[in-house]
Amino acid sequence: MPPRSPDLPSVALPADKELVLKVVPMPADVNANGDIFGGWVMAQVDLAGSVLPQRISHTRMVTVAVNEFIFKQPVRVGDILSFYAGVQHVGRTSVAVDVEVFAERFSDQGKYVKVTEARLTYVAIDATGKPQSLPDTEQTRAWREKLQAQAAAAKS
Structure with a gap:
């Protein structure tokens, strides 16, 4: 088992995003350093990120870009991972989603x-x-209206 990193302060879970996935990584998911393999985390983020676009579109959606991906802390065997997603943009054919992952x-x-x-x-x-x-x-109209309202509020 990898050494414990220093205790970090607990953070609040995001109120502006939706809990879309919870999962516990297992020993088969570790890398050579004993932490959870980053590729496994990326796959889970892709699954979590796809939930809201599926709900919005009710049609086949595919991942076309990972616009940003930041590993902030290592993930360990036995952590309870919570994946929160929020739609950031609804275009003509696309949906952009932010995903935040928290370890308990x-x-x-x-x-x-x-x-x-x-x-x-x-x-x-x-x-x-x-x-x-x-x-x-x-649903598509509701998301567009919500995002437009948020953008207008941010400008004022």
Whole structure:
């Protein structure tokens, strides 16, 4: 087992994002240093990030970009990882999502440490794999209106 990093202060979980996934990494997921392999974390972030675009689009969505990915702290076997996602942009064919990952340490339950943050972009595609417009649904309109209101509030 890797040595414990110094205790970090517990952080508040994001109120502006939705909990979309919880998972506990296992010993099979470790790298040569004894921490959880970064590629495993990336795969979980991609799964978590895809939840909201699926809900918005009700159509096939694919990951087209990992715009940013920051590993802030190591993840350990037994950590309870909580993945929070928030839609940042709804375009004609695409949805951009921010994902924040928090670890509840096995030895320190009830305290959370931010371990990863990322922004990913998903695109709606048709049966031939070509980009297609997001359907004009109540959910799509609601997300666009919410994001426009947030942008307007930020300007004032």
